[in-house]
Amino acid sequence: MPRYDARRIESKWQSYWDNHRTFVTSNEPQEGAQGKLYVLDMFPYPSGDGLHVGHPEGQTATDIVCRYSRMKEKHVLHPMGWDAFGLPAEQYAIQTGTHPRETTQRNIDTFRRQEKMLGFSYDWTREFSTTDEDYYRWTQWIFLQLYDTWYDADFEWTGPDGLSRAGKGRPISELPIPSGVTSEGDVAVRRYQDEHRLAYQLDAPVNWCPALGTVLANEEVTAEGKSDRGNHPVERRQLRQWMLRITSYAERLIDELENLDWSESIKLLQRNWIGKSLGAEVDFYVGDVTSTESQIMEFGPWKAARAEVGFPEHPGDLVLRVYTTRPDTLYGATYMVVAPEHPIVDHITTEEQRVKVETYRDIVSRKSDLDRTDLAKEKTGVFTGAHAMNPVNGEPIPIWIADYVLMSYGTGAIMAVPGHDERDLEFARTFDLPITAVVMPPDTDHDEPIGFVGEGTAINSGEYDGLPTAEFKQKITENLAAGGLGQLATNYRLRDWLFSRQRYWGEPFPIWHELDDEGKPTGLTRPVAADKLPVTLPDMEDFKPKGTPDPPLSWAPDEWLYATAEDGTRLKRETNSMPQWAGSCWYYLRFADNKNSDAFIDPAVEKYWLPVDLYIGGAEHAVLHLLYSRFWHKVLFDRGHVSTPEPFQKLVNQGMILGENNEKMSKSRGNVVNPDDVVSQYGADSLRLYEMFMGPLEQVKPWQMSGVEGVYRFLGRVWRMIVDERADDVTLSAAVQEVDLTDEQQRVLHKTIKAVTEDIDKLSFNTAISRMMEFTNVFTQEDVRPKFAMEQLVLLLSPFAPHLAEELWEVLGHAETLAYNPWPEYDESMLIEDEVEVPVQINGKVRAKIRVPVDAKPQAMQEIAESSDEVQKQIEGKQVVKVIAVPGRMVNFVVKG
């Protein structure tokens, strides 16, 4: 008695697909293919915990789209691989004394087993891991592209996509070298080029965790300023780091979101992250800080000189340059604040204030970014003793240092307008600094201008009084520019990307440092030749951090670490490694051509498969991964290596699956659902179907084990609708016969085909499943079930529950897989019913039901309604004011009395 036996069916069909290479995809389209479709899941990190139920959520969705699209004769690319470098593997390795290569391999094996167990139609011949040498060879190669590129912001050009744009990443050899630099010689030219590369080095503050003995990425530091792993304190240190100049692409990263098929909220998230703001840079004269009188005397001539020479590129030591989005509040600037690290502090601090200033700077320098922002409630700062001259009215105003001004944004200095900025107001109140109102709020009930941060009308602003904010901004910016005192400026919150990590388990940089005669780095670098890639990770037993910021690779064997160039220069390798993001920045390209040993991807293959048509994954990657990938892709685009400006045309974020208690799943809450357990109890088809039936893909939704039971029962019903459960073998039920469908059955079938098809197109899988349940509820009640209808249902169900569908397809007499069988089609004419029941409302309340011809005109509907006894009873003796009839929908009588 063959009951629905998921275990037997699933292993049978998984081997079938493997043995028949059912889902192996050629880069040559099959004959008659209806175009290509590249469907991608976000790159999983193979953690030691194995798959969690969030993985199959997005992956089932993409699998449904792929299986459906193949039946629609699309040429489908659907790959899977592993993002396997990274800190968790390394930490685990250190704790257990196992090499990360081993644990990573083990984790990958677990993940692969679990993915296969779920019956996803991946082309496994395209699988790779970011830790494979012939993968990271090309990660290094792309890094060298970044190294070899500078951004020409003014370059106008038309790309292979046919669109014109300004700004292009160009080969460093095309960088114009100023004659002053050329005359200084070769080394000066090289240093000048190095300053302009998209991959460059910088002394940058990093998150140093003494307990872990490593530097952490911002994402690895908790909101409390502790390490994500182990909860150890984290402090700041200045270290020489590799940076990627993503800020050059900020404008294009915003603009080119426009044509992407992404949700508005994700686009907004990216725009906010990039954080473009428009404002002005304004120069405040400082000069001789020891005497305010002489400052006032010097101010006039300085201003006059500026009117002559204009606004300089660098303000110089005696001028303080600020960035503001509100140049219209310039008259309200009563003091200035510079970041404690600002270089001008050394020039302007007076003798009396020096000790206080240095003490403050010292305290701040030892705080992490997070400590600094943590102190947000209490404003701190110190007066430098110096004053600057307000360029609009020549008033001397005091210059303070405070950690609420960040060196990394704008110019690292602000003009403080306490009257109209919350932070400045709080600071001014703390330190008793003057507050001036210069903006009148527009509505009169809001009569207190102090603390008003919106737009209004200018007051106390000399000749500008009475101007609306917007107009004032424009006018004063023009005037400042004319006087050489300011200029329009754009700023981004986005920072350049800190790209190096002091870790072992990552891609080595393909970079040599030149050494001088004493073996010290000269600061000059050279790339590893492309034909020498990859720079393989040296085999090291000891990769445990030593409590200093030296990366583990710095004690790699000398053969790896040192070399002599052909010109005799001694070279030392870069010993930092790349962050985990590196490998996931371009993996979607490699899937299209993972065996290529001549190029990261063949240009023709790239042109054929890219961009990714559908990309599904969690919203946690809405900014970082997606922004980094887009950046790399654009650099490759500019350099002519890819043909599309964007990698991911359509993006969908799946909603998080919560535990049964409506809380986020976590080990500590004990509400984690393990896919292995669900599959062993109900089978993969039930897990897949349940995850899709839970609710809309993009919505957050709680797990319910009883819901899995429900879809499992549904699959059992489908099984019994087609299979004779009382026979000894799996045979067709006697009720399934080669008969024509009745009109009613036709209608149900075609309605189901239409609904399921449209729902899949909309990624509305939960409703698609409920349609198939309705179909099943109708047909299980029939004593004779037309075989054709059963076949059609099996085809509709196959993307969702592919194992069961294949088994039933076989029972229905088909020798071959249904994976490439044409998708059922519906006939619109079959859907039409002659008559429909519509409600009759009296004053908007349903009082009766009538049957009308589907195509009945409003007038006819009204007449039918009026002839009904029930309606007569309701409107009797009342005055009918108006009748609204919507064809095929409803009739509404508006009555009085």
Next chain:
RNA sequence: GGCCGAGUGGCGGAAUUGGCAGACGCAUCGGACUUAAAAUCCGAAGUUCCGAAAGGAGCGUGCGGGUUCGAGUCCCGCCUCGGCUACCA
């Protein structure tokens, strides 16, 4: 604090975009089959009030207003929950 998203039965969720609120599933209750149970099959069910019953009347999509013949859906004002972000001048 800022931005984004969401509030519909006991629960997960539907609702052709302004037209019968609660599809489908879970849980619940009743029945059939069975010696019994499991499994399966059939059926009931938003809620309050009236009625012995068939049935009838009212109320119902977080709260308060509004637009409309008609609002879960549109507009205005709030409340609650979730996510992201956090001194960006």
